[in-house]
Amino acid sequence: MRRIWGRANSSNVMKLLWLAEELSIPYERVDAGGPFGITDTATYRTMNPNGLVPSLEEDGFTLWESNAILRYLAGEHGAGAPIWPAEPRARARIDQWMDWQQTTLNRPQTVVFLGLIRTKPEQRDTAAIAQGVIAAGKVWGLLDRELAVHPYVVGEALTLADIALGVHVHRWFSFEIERPDTPHLRAWYDRLLGRPAYARHCAQPVT
Ligand SMILES: N[C@@H](CCC(=O)N[C@@H](CS)C(=O)NCC(=O)O)C(=O)O
Incomplete structure (x- = not known):
């Protein structure tokens, strides 16, 4: 079980x-x-x-x-499949982005998420949220540049790196904020939305 x-x-x-x-x-x-x-x-x-x-x-x-x-x-x-390949360097590249989600993206993204979604409007620290939006925008901008070269985070196929980061991109595009222009990030998000499992579990109202 x-x-x-x-x-x-x-x-x-x-x-x-x-x-x-x-x-x-x-x-x-x-x-x-x-x-x-x-x-x-x-x-x-x-x-x-x-x-x-x-x-x-x-x-x-x-x-x-x-x-x-x-x-x-x-x-x-799924060992050995594109989602989690066995080859050490391919796997390390995925790990790199998974760690980046936890250590680099989460910090500013959490400030924005908690500030806008989990805090009543009258209790919001608007300056901290605004700073969080700028910081998160820069982090997402880095991924946007990566996604200019290939359709998924590390290459041509969906991997665990897309899963770790993809849950957060739905939130990013759902926040009522001004976002920097990130066309490749947006195209990746649209690609994820086309996957039934993503649509069902991740692309739901942000609460
Ligand atoms: N680094 C941990 C973070 C776990 C975490 O912060 N979980 C949040 C939900 S996303 C939580 O348990 N919050 C308290 C709660 O739901 O009661 C992980 O990736 O699993």
């Missing part, structure tokens, strides 16, 4: 649902985190001491950190 713990509107949970559908991996999802709670319970904390979502549970094996779970699931079900 494979169980994904986490509310469906979490970007990090969306990554797993999207990958599972792309690779036809069966799973059961349990709502946890946010209004669903559970993450503070002792039982959940033995599985994920961070008290965050997602967590993966598979016949007694547990794992946390969304990108680590992506790699694990792809290794089990």
Whole structure:
């Protein structure tokens, strides 16, 4: 039995649902985190001491950190396929962008997301949000330049790098903000929207 713990509107949970559908991996999802709670319970904390979502549970094996779970699931079900190739340099290139999502993109993108989506208008720090938009715009601009050369993040095919970053590009284009012109990023987003699994799990109202 494979169980994904986490509310469906979490970007990090969306990554797993999207990958599972792309690779036809069966799973059961349990709502946890946010209004669903559970993450503070002792039982959940033995599985994920961070008290965050997602967590993966598979016949007694547990794992946390969304990108680590992506790699694990792809290794089990898609190893060697373009989505998670075996060749070390090809794999390293994907890892590079996955780490970049967590370390470089998340910082400004989270400021904008929490400020605009999770904060009441009267409580917003508009200066911090404006700075976040500028910073995130620069980060997305870097990816735009990469996508000028190939249709997906590392080349011709969808990989785990697209999954880690793709959940966030829907939010970026959904925010009511002024964005820099990034035609290649927009074309990639449109390409992702054409994938049923992305449309179903990631391109939903941002909450
Ligand atoms: N680096 C972690 C971050 C996990 C994380 O921050 N999850 C958020 C949701 S995206 C969370 O659990 N928030 C608290 C909650 O939902 O209760 C990962 O990629 O899995």
